[in-house]
Amino acid sequence: xxxxxxxxxxGVLNRASWETIAAAQQLSAPVAVALLxxxxxxxxxxxxxxxxxxxxxxxxxALASYTADGTVLALAALIEQxxxxxxxxxxxxxxxxxxxxxxxxxxxxxxTDVVATKDGRYVRPVFQGKLMAEVEAAGAAPLVTFxxxxxxxxxxxxxxxxxxxxxxxxxxIDSSRIRQKPEAPFKEARQSxxxxxxxxxxxxxxxxxxxxxxxxxxxxxxxxxxEIAASRPICDAGWLPMDRQIGSSGQTVAPKLYLALGISxxxxxxxxxxxxxxxxxxxxxxxxxxxxLADYGIVGDxxxxxxxxxxxxxx
Amino acid sequence: MSAALRLAQxxxxxxxxxxxxxxxxxxxxxxxxxxxxxxxxxxxLAQLVPDFAAKGAPLAAQVHHEAVYFLxxxxxxxxxxxxxxxxxxxxxxxxxSRFVKWLGGLVEAEGVDIFTGFPAADPxxxxxxxxxxxxxxxxxxxxxxxxxxxEPGVEIRAKVTIVTDGVRGNLTKELIKRLQLDAGRSPxxxxxxxxxxxxxxxxxxxxxxxxxxxxxxxxFEEFGGAFIYTMPDGLVSLGLVTGLSYRDPMFDPHLxxxxxxxxxxxxxxxxxxxxxxxxxxxxxxxxxxxxxRVYADGLLLAGDAAAFVNSMRLKGIHLAMxxxxxxxxxxxxxxxxxxxxxxxxxxxxxxIDASDVRRELYPVRNVHQSFERGLVFGVAYxxxxxxxxxxxxxxxxxxxxxxxxxxxxATYYQRDVPDPDVPVEPVKIDRQLTFDRLTNVHYSGTxxxxxxxxxxxxxxxxxxxxxxxxxxxxxxxxxxxxNVYEMVDAGxxxxxxxxxxxxxxxxxxxxxxxxxxxxxxxxxxxxxxxxYEGM
Numbered sequence: 147x148x149x150x151x152x153x154x155x156x157g158v159l160n161r162a163s164w165e166t167i168a169a170a171q172q173l174s175a176p177v178a179v180a181l182l183x184x185x186x187x188x189x190x191x192x193x194x195x196x197x198x199x200x201x202x203x204x205x206x207x208a209l210a211s212y213t214a215d216g217t218v219l220a221l222a223a224l225i226e227q228x229x230x231x232x233x234x235x236x237x238x239x240x241x242x243x244x245x246x247x248x249x250x251x252x253x254x255x256x257x258t259d260v261v262a263t264k265d266g267r268y269v270r271p272v273f274q275g276k277l278m279a280e281v282e283a284a285g286a287a288p289l290v291t292f293x294x295x296x297x298x299x300x301x302x303x304x305x306x307x308x309x310x311x312x313x314x315x316x317x318x319i320d321s322s323r324i325r326q327k328p329e330a331p332f333k334e335a336r337q338s339x340x341x342x343x344x345x346x347x348x349x350x351x352x353x354x355x356x357x358x359x360x361x362x363x364x365x366x367x368x369x370x371x372x373e374i375a376a377s378r379p380i381c382d383a384g385w386l387p388m389d390r391q392i393g394s395s396g397q398t399v400a401p402k403l404y405l406a407l408g409i410s411x412x413x414x415x416x417x418x419x420x421x422x423x424x425x426x427x428x429x430x431x432x433x434x435x436x437x438x439l440a441d442y443g444i445v446g447d448x449x450x451x452x453x454x455x456x457x458x459x460x461x
Numbered sequence: 462m463s464a465a466l467r468l469a470q471x472x473x474x475x476x477x478x479x480x481x482x483x484x485x486x487x488x489x490x491x492x493x494x495x496x497x498x499x500x501x502x503x504x505x506l507a508q509l510v511p512d513f514a515a516k517g518a519p520l521a522a523q524v525h526h527e528a529v530y531f532l533x534x535x536x537x538x539x540x541x542x543x544x545x546x547x548x549x550x551x552x553x554x555x556x557x558s559r560f561v562k563w564l565g566g567l568v569e570a571e572g573v574d575i576f577t578g579f580p581a582a583d584p585x586x587x588x589x590x591x592x593x594x595x596x597x598x599x600x601x602x603x604x605x606x607x608x609x610x611x612e613p614g615v616e617i618r619a620k621v622t623i624v625t626d627g628v629r630g631n632l633t634k635e636l637i638k639r640l641q642l643d644a645g646r647s648p649x650x651x652x653x654x655x656x657x658x659x660x661x662x663x664x665x666x667x668x669x670x671x672x673x674x675x676x677x678x679x680x681f682e683e684f685g686g687a688f689i690y691t692m693p694d695g696l697v698s699l700g701l702v703t704g705l706s707y708r709d710p711m712f713d714p715h716l717x718x719x720x721x722x723x724x725x726x727x728x729x730x731x732x733x734x735x736x737x738x739x740x741x742x743x744x745x746x747x748x749x750x751x752x753x754r755v756y757a758d759g760l761l762l763a764g765d766a767a768a769f770v771n772s773m774r775l776k777g778i779h780l781a782m783x784x785x786x787x788x789x790x791x792x793x794x795x796x797x798x799x800x801x802x803x804x805x806x807x808x809x810x811x812x813i814d815a816s817d818v819r820r821e822l823y824p825v826r827n828v829h830q831s832f833e834r835g836l837v838f839g840v841a842y843x844x845x846x847x848x849x850x851x852x853x854x855x856x857x858x859x860x861x862x863x864x865x866x867x868x869x870x871a872t873y874y875q876r877d878v879p880d881p882d883v884p885v886e887p888v889k890i891d892r893q894l895t896f897d898r899l900t901n902v903h904y905s906g907t908x909x910x911x912x913x914x915x916x917x918x919x920x921x922x923x924x925x926x927x928x929x930x931x932x933x934x935x936x937x938x939x940x941x942x943x944n945v946y947e948m949v950d951a952g953x954x955x956x957x958x959x960x961x962x963x964x965x966x967x968x969x970x971x972x973x974x975x976x977x978x979x980x981x982x983x984x985x986x987x988x989x990x991x992x993y994e995g996m
Contacts, residue, residue, distance in 0.1 A: 273906060273992075356952075382959070388911060394903065395911055395963060413903045435892065 147199070148173060149230035151180045151221065153238055154189055155212065161343055162236030164299035166292050167196050170234050171303050173263060178202055178228070180315075182220050184210035194309040196302050201312045202228070208319045213326040214244040216319060222251045223317045230287070237291040245291060255283040261296040261421075275394075275417040294342045295400020295421050339373065339389055346372035346403040349392055349419070350380055353408015353429060353448055357385040363407060366452050369459035372403070377415045393418035407448045411436030428452070462491075462564040463509055463785035464623050464763060464792075469571035471793045480796065482573045483617065485596065487580035489988040491565030494627075494967055496656065496740045496993045497557040497778060498688050498698060500524065500549055500671060504817070505779040509786055510567065519563050520553040521692035522669035530726065532677040532687075537726050545847060546773040546825075549671050554690045554698070557778065558993040580984030582614055584622070584632050589640060590758035590802075593618040594632065597984050602912050620801050621792040625764045625785060628743045629969035631983055633753075633766040642753040642762075648862040649768060650747035650829050651973045652685060655718045655942050656700035657904075658996055661734030663695040673775070675836070678720035683707045684832040684839065687721050688775065689730070696737070697730065698996075702744065702775070705940070705974045706833060706863035710870055711885045713939040719888040719895040731894060739896075739904035740996050741942035741968040746772035749826035750857035755813070756806040761788040769818060773825040773843060780818055787812045824851040827858040833866070864974050869932045881934025882948065882956075898944035902964045905943065906992030909963040909985050916985035917945060917962050917971065924977055925958040926951070933976050940974050942966065966991045 148170045152163035163179075170177045177198045181190055184207050193201045204220045221244075225233060235241040237259050249256035262269040267280045268290060283290075341347060348367040354360065367374045374390060381391040392399055393415040404422035409415060411427070411434055419425070420439060427440035428448045437443045444451055465484050472480055488494040501520065506513050513520075529540040529547050569575055581594035594617055600610035626632045628651070637643050672689040679685050684704030691697050701718040721727060745751070745768035752769065755762045763769070764781035771780065791809035795801045813819060828846060831853075832839030842853070870878045879885050890897045896904075909916075919925065925948070929935055935958075937946035943964045948956040965982075967990045972982040 273994075276904070382961070395908070412899045414899065417903075 147228065147230045148175050148177045148232045148234060149180055149202075149225070149228060150177060150198075150234045151182075151241075152189075152193060153236055153240055154181065154183055154186060157183075157186065157189065159189055159192065160236060160238060161299050162238055162292075162294045163193075164196075164302050165294065165297040166234050166236045167193075167198065168297040168299065168302045169263070169292050171197065172297075175231070178230070179310075180204065180221070180224055182209050182217060184208075190312045191309070194312050195304050196310065197305050198310050201310055202315045203312060204315050204317050206317070206319050208321045208324060211328040212240060213324050213328055214247060215324040215326055217244045218248045218251055219319050219323060220317055221248055223319075224315055225252050225254075227315065227317070232287065233289045235289065235291045237293050241291050245289060249289050252289075254287050254289055255285055256289040256291070257281055257283055258291045259293050260290055261293045275420075293398075295398070298423075341373055341375055341390070341392065341397045341399050344373035344399065344401050346370050346405075347375050347392075347399060347401045347419075347422075348372045348405045348407065349375040349377065349409060350386075350407045351377040351409030351415075352379045353410075354380065354385075355408075357383070359449070360385060362449070362452050362456070365456050366405075366459075369456050370403070370405070372405070375399070377409045377412070406436055406440070407452065409436055410434045411439065462561060462568050463505070463782040464625065464789040465568045465573050465575075466509060466564065466571065467786040467789035468793060469568065469573055471789065473571075475793075475797075477797060480793075484568065484573060484575040485579050485581045485594065485617070486575060486577045487984050487987060488990055489578050489992070490562070491575060491577060492558040492560070492562035493992050493994065494990050495557045495561040496654075496742045496991075496996050498654075498656070498690055498700060498775065499555050499557045499560075499778060500690060500776065501553045501555045501560070502774075502776055502779040503551070503553060505782040505786070509782060516567065517563070519559040520555055521696070522554045524549040524552045524554060524671050525669040526667060526671070528670075528672045530672065530674045532674050532724055532726065534677050535725060537674075537724075544844070546771075546843075547673055554669060554671065554692055556692075556995050558996045560778075578988035580987050581624075581626065581632055582984055584624075584636055584639075585616060585618065586639065591622050591636065591760035593622055597987055599986055601914060601986070603914060605914055608912065619759070620796050621759055621761060621806070623761045623763060623785070623788045623792060624766055625762075625781070626766050628745050628765045629972055629982070630766040633762060634972075636757070636760065636762075637753050640757050640760075642755075642757065644754070646753055647747060647750040647830070647857045647860055649745055649751045650860060651705040651863055651970075652702050652744045652746050652772075653705055653714050653741060653940065653942065653968065653970045653974075654700050654702040654744055655714055655741045656698060656739070656996065657736055657901075658738040659697045659699065659731055659734045660737050661695045661697055661731060665695060665734075666691050666697070666730060668693045674726070675840070677724060678717045679703060679836075680709075681836045682709075683712070684829070684836070689727075695734070696995075697734070699727070704746070704829070704832060704863065705743065705970065706866045708866055708868045709873055710867050710933040710936050710976075711874075711879055711881075711939065712936075713884060715898055715901070715939070715942045716884055716886065716888050719890070720886070722894050723888070728894065736896065736904055738906070738993065738996050739901040740991055740993050741905075741966055741970070743969045743973055744772070744777070745770055746829045747860075748772055748829055749819075749822045750830075754810075755784075756791075756803055756809050758803045758806075759801050761792060761806060761809050763788040769822070771821055771825060772829045774821075780821070783816065783818055784813065787816060787818075826851050827853050827856065830858040830860040833860050864976050864978065867933065867936065867974075867976050870934050871932075879934070881930065881938075898942065899964075902943045902966070905966045906994070907943070907964060907966050907990060908992070909965070909989035911963060913986045913989075915960050915962040916983050916989075917960050917965065918981040918983060919958065919960065920979040920981070922958045924979060926955060929977065930956065937971055937975060937980070940970050942968060942970065946971065963989075
């Protein structure tokens, strides 16, 4: 059995949970989904629409806000009870926080940041995405984390009739063993954007020339319902905050639509967005490397093309 | 690593009060910042780890085939004999990064603590005595503010500090200045080595092949040459070493390296292959007369930091290991005797003078200096020195620091002063065989915490915009192999300097070669820098 650990926060599922379910469904094994939290019945029902054997709910007041210790205690007990042969996670910040400790606690190997599975092996990028390594877990029953965007959330097979069984796992958590005391999130953390969750992204590069031209990009993003992102020079110049940067020193994203405006396509940028489903590039230079990757390319002046696009979208 | 291992060995063999031995390493992982050709002369290794083969030393291939070529733009001329200093029989082609990592494993197995990700930022001095180092602060933001992750650096006090911070090391640079360790020495001469690791079809070339070239793509007035070393599984190390003593301010070592790869000798080797890794590092090539005083109260200098490199044989790894071992022995004896003053630590210099290090370096003491007079004179003198033992009318042969040799645009080009933003000899970049700097940087695996102050300190950026732009055409944008320095539009029709510090591969060339000597390389937050795994 493959156990997929879904992630939720304040009653909202992380979209990447669905991607991980999709990853598990591609393997020929029964899939169960674990959900941790407090007062999460609605989310369990939502997850039970997926074509899985069961949704295992660990509902405990100690899990109301996330702590690494609480999560490790709950999941270690759940893994002990259910004995899954594999445990899958979305490779989120939260997973990165607790998964190594969990692997040590349950004495199982861990394979991180996986983008595909192949004949029982796991494919993961190495050297900043330049090479792919196929790795096998040493020993049985590994924990595996899946890179965000590697699988498609909308490809999850759903139950055609009814829904999956929702089972409450009887796990008690000794709150005194939780050493962290979560406080309200930092202000910075609340403001920072997680571009990996965006379905559409409009990204700008040096071709934008000046900060004053960003407003036209903002209009396009608004018309598309997209998030704004940028390549490194824009954030270096301070025209957009650093948390909008895509690439090897910024965020890695894989939206449904990635629109690259005036981005030449340095490899440092490409590694952060190359798994996007549809890439559209607008650049003056027909030799720009971005065109080698783009599904649709327009060689031209973005200051002519973008206003035309906005006009068309607003019709 | 050799010093640490030798100390642990001495401790085991001779006993006495237990020593606390610690190694500070700025890289995230042991060996991650170690870059060299590399061909290893195993003589020192056999002294340090006699059973190195049984311990699994990662020696990729024994050298069995050698060639030296003189290149012109399209042709190659093979030297009929291999000049003695180029003979590599019995040596090994290695990945220095792997080798250092292996050595680090032996050191840790002896119970020595290796602290990776902790740069030694400043020396601790009490009067003229070195009493330890201070590690770098962590968690400082771009504008110098303390972030929530702030952790101040730690003072590490030691009876003896062995400084091995490599070519143009930041500690060594400061110590040389503050303790006048270079008094009476010739100016240090440097070169920059740019290297790529390639994977080519396995049957292309036999492992253990060592080729060196002179001539193209360098001009007669420029010192340097290329190396091509082969390892098993189709791995090829290739690189271009150029003296940081060139006259042409528009000279671009990275472009010269790209041109080298377009030579038929290289295209036939690399065709169908792919780039695996990229890196660059300066080399101290001044030789014997440029070695600073290697001891002071509580201080010993070893390895590249103190210029223990044989520029004629293109080798320094075994000398770094040997001086590390000798430094360890001197430190051990001095501590045992309860006297770590300069007078006591002078035994290190005496040990070097009595060792193979001097026997190897003294006869070639003027070789690099002779190339200041051009390739023809340099080769002729080098050949002669094999017979004369390095004699010259004036010894040390007079020389000047490399950055003083760069001529101004108007002097070198006279009437046809080129546009500083356009290469004089452009190279077509195809991203298959030839690469732009930015793509190459990606292949160095370099990473730095983004929100930190620039670790490249330019003391007066007005000079870049005004004087340097006119006089030298911003040579930093060319000699930096990692696209750290960029002249961008200031918005008012002029250009201003932008420092892309997180591209830095820690080669130190800017600190060495800037014509105004206003660039200081200081260690970035611990763990930042390239990842030279396999290089």
